[in-house]
Amino acid sequence: GAVVSQHPSWVICKSGTSVKIECRSLDFQATTMFWYRQFPKQSLMLMATSNEGSKATYEQGVEKDKFLINHASLTLSTLTVTSAHPEDSSFYICSARRSGGDTQYFGPGTRLTVL
């Protein structure tokens, strides 16, 4: 158990457009989901914490109006990159955690390329 999926696995978009990435917990209920950004050969940078039914908590330096996060159900969180620019190109990974638990289960990631 504890499988997390992400969709799409990769996406290429034009500068100025918006892209939505979905993160789903397939076999458990995730009260909390996390969104990370990872640059090549670098660590996981926490962008925001998404709690079901409430507003996301963003890390310092992450623009909430640019990276819109919605956690509408216990199995789905979405990250929308609005007005994407080439500098937003990166690998975005989500993780999900059960209520009361500590372990985070990661999704496979989404490679975003903005032209």
Next chain:
Amino acid sequence: GENVEQHPSTLSVQEGDSAVIKCTYSDSASNYFPWYKQELGKRPQLIIDIRSNVGEKKDQRIAVTLNKTAKHFSLHITETQPEDSAVYFCAAKWGRGSGTSYDKVIFGPGTSLSVIP
């Protein structure tokens, strides 16, 4: 602020030798320390974790030790195999409570481990 340091950044060992990766954390209130393995192009996978009420935990060839006083924790891999080659991340949990919305896990910068056959 919240910070996790990790050393070394790269590590090469001969197959069969041991590998040790060390991490330090800044918040003495941290109480959960997971280790993740990430192979190229794949998702991070939890390999072992330890909580602050335990000093050591072992799972087959992998062990983790925690020194709360010094705010250090380490990953030990014995009898390394080529398939152990990957990037390893340590992490520490910040915040209050267990599994609440007020906590988060901060990752170290990673260690690229290469096991030479």
